[in-house]
Amino acid sequence: EAGVTQFPSHSVIEKGQTVTLRCDPISGHDNLYWYRRVMGKEIKFLLHFVKESKQDESGMPNNRFLAERTGGTYSTLKVQPAELEDSGVYFCASSQGTAYGYTFGSGTRLTVV
């Protein structure tokens, strides 16, 4: 079975630009999660989709971040406009059930300069 796929793997953008990250979960996984790790800090939860609905978006830092999961398949995370502090690694994960049995993707390293 294919794992969780994220792209791009790396992105370097200038402050003020827009970036869209994409996550393809494992086929059949209704639950999809976004996390990020800012350099030197712990991995932090951003939000949780169940199919196309946002179950929990308590971790979204501000309204510059927009996550979507149209059709309940792949998800996108858009940052607009990007700020320097948004730099880090953005992970996506999926699971068939609830919090148990998460599978993470390899992440997208975002660098805002």
Place this chain on the structure above:
Amino acid sequence: GESVGLHLPTLSVQEGDNSIINCAYSNSASDYFIWYKQESGKGPQFIIDIRSNMDKRQGQRVTVLLNKTVKHLSLQIAATQPGDSAVYFCAENAGGTSYGKLTFGQGTILTVHP
């Protein structure tokens, strides 16, 4: 690959030794705990989990111990191998309306010397 930050706890062991990685969690309502391993350039990989109604669980070469009294979690790796070198994270889940949300610890860098 991803840099791990300059302030993570580190543990260096010799190949073949046993390793113990510790984690303190903060939420007394957490009822599910997971250990993840993260290698450079990869996402966190599930190692082992434990529910709050248990205090010990064993896997292949790994054991997780949970002490709810002091809110402490540990991961024991037997006969550590160079391939075990990675950053190890504990994560907790409080269930309820946040059943999908994991709270991660800061991570520990494990280096295994041949």
